[in-house]
Amino acid sequence: MGIVVQKYGGSSVADAESVKRVARRIVETKKAGNQVVVVVSAMGDTTDDLIDLANQVSPLPPARELDMLLTAGERISMAVLAMAIHDLGHEARSFTGSQAGVITDAEHGRAKIIDVTPGRIQAALAEGSIAIVAGFQGVSQTTKDITTLGRGGSDTTAVALAVALAADVCEIYSDVDGIFTADPRIEPRARKVPRISYEETLEMAAQGAKILHLRCVEYARRYDMPIHVRSSFSDKEGTWVTSAEKVQSENDSQENAMEAAIITGVAHDRSQAKITIVGVPDKPGEAAAIFRAVADAQINIDMIVQNVSAAATSLTDISFTLPRGEGQTAVTALARLQDSVGFAALQYDDSVGKVSIVGAGMSSSPGISARFFEALSDAGINIGMISTSEIRVSVVVAETQVEEAVRAAHAAFDLGSDEVEAVVYGGTGR
Amino acid sequence: MGIVVQKYGGSSVADAESVKRVARRIVETKKAGNQVVVVVSAMGDTTDDLIDLANQVSPLPPARELDMLLTAGERISMAVLAMAIHDLGHEARSFTGSQAGVITDAEHGRAKIIDVTPGRIQAALAEGSIAIVAGFQGVSQTTKDITTLGRGGSDTTAVALAVALAADVCEIYSDVDGIFTADPRIEPRARKVPRISYEETLEMAAQGAKILHLRCVEYARRYDMPIHVRSSFSDKEGTWVTSAEKVQSENDSQENAMEAAIITGVAHDRSQAKITIVGVPDKPGEAAAIFRAVADAQINIDMIVQNVSAAATSLTDISFTLPRGEGQTAVTALARLQDSVGFAALQYDDSVGKVSIVGAGMSSSPGISARFFEALSDAGINIGMISTSEIRVSVVVAETQVEEAVRAAHAAFDLGSDEVEAVVYGGTGR
Numbered sequence: 001m002g003i004v005v006q007k008y009g010g011s012s013v014a015d016a017e018s019v020k021r022v023a024r025r026i027v028e029t030k031k032a033g034n035q036v037v038v039v040v041s042a043m044g045d046t047t048d049d050l051i052d053l054a055n056q057v058s059p060l061p062p063a064r065e066l067d068m069l070l071t072a073g074e075r076i077s078m079a080v081l082a083m084a085i086h087d088l089g090h091e092a093r094s095f096t097g098s099q100a101g102v103i104t105d106a107e108h109g110r111a112k113i114i115d116v117t118p119g120r121i122q123a124a125l126a127e128g129s130i131a132i133v134a135g136f137q138g139v140s141q142t143t144k145d146i147t148t149l150g151r152g153g154s155d156t157t158a159v160a161l162a163v164a165l166a167a168d169v170c171e172i173y174s175d176v177d178g179i180f181t182a183d184p185r186i187e188p189r190a191r192k193v194p195r196i197s198y199e200e201t202l203e204m205a206a207q208g209a210k211i212l213h214l215r216c217v218e219y220a221r222r223y224d225m226p227i228h229v230r231s232s233f234s235d236k237e238g239t240w241v242t243s244a245e246k247v248q249s250e251n252d253s254q255e256n257a258m259e260a261a262i263i264t265g266v267a268h269d270r271s272q273a274k275i276t277i278v279g280v281p282d283k284p285g286e287a288a289a290i291f292r293a294v295a296d297a298q299i300n301i302d303m304i305v306q307n308v309s310a311a312a313t314s315l316t317d318i319s320f321t322l323p324r325g326e327g328q329t330a331v332t333a334l335a336r337l338q339d340s341v342g343f344a345a346l347q348y349d350d351s352v353g354k355v356s357i358v359g360a361g362m363s364s365s366p367g368i369s370a371r372f373f374e375a376l377s378d379a380g381i382n383i384g385m386i387s388t389s390e391i392r393v394s395v396v397v398a399e400t401q402v403e404e405a406v407r408a409a410h411a412a413f414d415l416g417s418d419e420v421e422a423v424v425y426g427g428t429g430r
Numbered sequence: 431m432g433i434v435v436q437k438y439g440g441s442s443v444a445d446a447e448s449v450k451r452v453a454r455r456i457v458e459t460k461k462a463g464n465q466v467v468v469v470v471s472a473m474g475d476t477t478d479d480l481i482d483l484a485n486q487v488s489p490l491p492p493a494r495e496l497d498m499l500l501t502a503g504e505r506i507s508m509a510v511l512a513m514a515i516h517d518l519g520h521e522a523r524s525f526t527g528s529q530a531g532v533i534t535d536a537e538h539g540r541a542k543i544i545d546v547t548p549g550r551i552q553a554a555l556a557e558g559s560i561a562i563v564a565g566f567q568g569v570s571q572t573t574k575d576i577t578t579l580g581r582g583g584s585d586t587t588a589v590a591l592a593v594a595l596a597a598d599v600c601e602i603y604s605d606v607d608g609i610f611t612a613d614p615r616i617e618p619r620a621r622k623v624p625r626i627s628y629e630e631t632l633e634m635a636a637q638g639a640k641i642l643h644l645r646c647v648e649y650a651r652r653y654d655m656p657i658h659v660r661s662s663f664s665d666k667e668g669t670w671v672t673s674a675e676k677v678q679s680e681n682d683s684q685e686n687a688m689e690a691a692i693i694t695g696v697a698h699d700r701s702q703a704k705i706t707i708v709g710v711p712d713k714p715g716e717a718a719a720i721f722r723a724v725a726d727a728q729i730n731i732d733m734i735v736q737n738v739s740a741a742a743t744s745l746t747d748i749s750f751t752l753p754r755g756e757g758q759t760a761v762t763a764l765a766r767l768q769d770s771v772g773f774a775a776l777q778y779d780d781s782v783g784k785v786s787i788v789g790a791g792m793s794s795s796p797g798i799s800a801r802f803f804e805a806l807s808d809a810g811i812n813i814g815m816i817s818t819s820e821i822r823v824s825v826v827v828a829e830t831q832v833e834e835a836v837r838a839a840h841a842a843f844d845l846g847s848d849e850v851e852a853v854v855y856g857g858t859g860r
Contacts, residue, residue: 016486023487050506056446057453057510058517065516068524069509072502076480079499080487086495087488094498099574120574144529144550
């Protein structure tokens, strides 16, 4: 058939039994006539355990050595997985990121892939072997030191290898069946989405859906590599992430071609906080000074809202959201500006959440935002902030109302199935 | 000053506290003006844990993958050790065997070093950094796969790197203070030997003394690299292993130049068994057939004794010793020969032990064997077998009498000190 790249996360290879189960699945794929390349994360809690060990000897371990240490995790899982495949009577060879030709820059802990030269992988495939590759790691082009790719690194390794090998598909396995119209733990009637575009997936991921990392989806979109998001615990079809054109043509070719859903899914995010700067003088340069200070503190802000100034005072309020972990840093940086900018007060609120509706059909369908806001209003939910993109509408609400808001939006756009379909098998599969 | 290569075994880096202690020692060596290269084994029980994991997925894991798996152990210890050194304010960089230029053949699990190209180590030293190298591992010249060196691999890595770097000394750290005249757990008055020749060390190691591996001593002898065997738990001088000429000239230069001891130490070995083949026809070719069968079964035999045949029967008995673990295989292989060779019976005895006296002065001092045998006789110990070399006399005795035999030999050659000197700190330091 062709080349299939499969990626298994840490929860899929948490112990010897899981490794054997994954090995059987890999062998099935090989027996179906495919050349198989497998990217694997470290087993279960290995990475956390190694970080604990590092912290026992050094409060701030050097990044080069932390990368050397952490890459031991995938070295273990890939060798054990190759052994399990051997035990099933099939040839398998494991390769480190460096051996697999994953060439990166020298930014330890968050290296970027700059080239993939998979000569040894291709040789192994040509000899009929299954190739097992350590995710999350590479080798620096300049220093020849071992690097790690940071968050989402294993998914990105898989997509990058799939692109370099001109694979037919990159299958990303975790412990959920695919991408759902909402988090099934909040909305039990959430449906698995059979097909979704790269762009919608990016919006879902950016708005808090914990299926694929932004980085790997961006890589896949750039090279148009189809991703099949599946569960390693079942044989069901998962969710295909492809170009919008391909989603459209697949939908059109369905027997009972239905109108494509306008909204693909509802995402939520409870990791954000809100800062409001009260009584900012409404004159040019004030907002710039404020956001320069926030940017200089390396804070990642998300939504920004500035109210119209009250005519009587010429003062305005500016609010923005940011990750909770960066709240203290941002407040400190802003407090230093109080005299020069002359604002009245700072308010910090970490009891907020964000709920977003995402869908490619949105841009051609007027009234989507209105329907969303009405649904929230009918549920008695107050909207704090709003932001939109071409294919997304996001609102900030009280954290206590996030789940209700997800369910209200899900119902308002008829996203639910008649029966409970979603099965969540375990952790997050990262 | 010069280049010092230090090797720390698994018990010296068993946990975070041990790693920090070793880091302080390394930094002291650096501060004394040396360029320091450190070879490190896997922490504590890591290797055993990884082997357990392998056996959970495969009863007979492929050797290539087992090497990939096990090398994760040193990867962890070397990175953590580099972090601990950083934490003391000194630059340290860790290198895998492959990065350090340890080139081997492709015999997974027992690879031989065929070249050492330490360019990256030299570059690190030139930049003022301490270099930490993973012991026990290398990379195959032909397949570019990761290999392990088998038993004694970390000691051998250290000596090989010391030779390639033209180091002044290779320091091998464990949890004992050096090489002793006998095992201090058996003979509390055992003395630390200040200087010993490569040849004597080889004999001691071959006869069961568990300080240095044969392989690393052979490598050191071939290139005349001085080894300093020391404890990582104390600052005392340990034992210097050098050429016999250097031992001689050092002994001669002592203030109160005493006559060099004739016997350097007493070694013992409780890991052997004895097979006796009873009633072998005393004609040409019979012994050859027997030992060909044993060799074909990959059995490592040690001592061989053949009695003079009884004139009346023309039958003789042949005895030999071998590692206990190989006893069953050898008995099975020999039993197959019973009809063709025509011997009467096989006897297997695994309640034996071997005691050896070793000393370079032996060849020029007649009567050493006699004094040894008399001492055993006076202690009521029966001798089963005898073998000798230029600088060694070994006897096989009942296992229950091994300790008594060690003490008797130790006393007969005045090896003891007046007070108890030896301190054994923990495990075996491998």
